[in-house]
Amino acid sequence: MELKDIMAISGKPGLFKFISQGRNAMIVENLENKARTSAFATDKISALEDIAIFTTAEEEPLKKIFQTIFEIEQGGEAISHKSSSDELKNYFVKVLPEYDKDRVYISDIKKLIQWYNILCRLELLNFTEEKEEDAGVEKKDDSEEQKKTEDKKPSKVPVRKKKNDKE
Numbered sequence: 043m044e045l046k047d048i049m050a051i052s053g054k055p056g057l058f059k060f061i062s063q064g065r066n067a068m069i070v071e072n073l074e075n076k077a078r079t080s081a082f083a084t085d086k087i088s089a090l091e092d093i094a095i096f097t098t099a100e101e102e103p104l105k106k107i108f109q110t111i112f113e114i115e116q117g118g119e120a121i122s123h124k125s126s127s128d129e130l131k132n133y134f135v136k137v138l139p140e141y142d143k144d145r146v147y148i149s150d151i152k153k154l155i156q157w158y159n160i161l162c163r164l165e166l167l168n169f170t171e172e173k174e175e176d177a178g179v180e181k182k183d184d185s186e187e188q189k190k191t192e193d194k195k196p197s198k199v200p201v202r203k204k205k206n207d208k209e
Contacts, residue, residue, distance in 0.1 A: 045090040052086035096142040109169050123156035
């Protein structure tokens with residue numbers, strides 16, 4: 043499962059996946075306990091792929107941060123999100139040393155680590171396949187660009203004359 047398919051809903055604990063679109067709401071399923079619930083238009087819903095962490099230079103996508111934690115922990119779970127604030131800050135400095143300490147709050151770090159641990163427990167983090175897929179995507183993109191340039195060439199369409207038209 044890709045991060046674009048996994049959502050966080052403000053005010054609801056855990057992570058969710060999209061199931062169906064209802065009349066006034068989305069039907070989502072909690073990844074951990076498989077409970078289905080409704081997410082309304084008034085709820086703030088964010089795909090994990092769209093979330094980034096502030097750094098001193100630019101924003102760092104959540105996917106890269108998860109990959110760094112995955113490498114640090116050698117595929118295992120990170121520290122508990124219920125650890126003390128100092129432990130969480132020290133751990134996050136190892137993960138992302140250049141994070142913006144003024145704009146990234148301890149609650150953000152707790153959420154990020156909790157989400158990572160959920161995904162790790164459910165074995166939804168698989169970065170080795172993504173590297174292979176990325177290599178395949180680059181090759182595919184090149185061939186698509188060639189097709190696009192070929193499509194832009196003007197095509198010669200024969201003009202048919204009507205019987206009544208004179209030359």
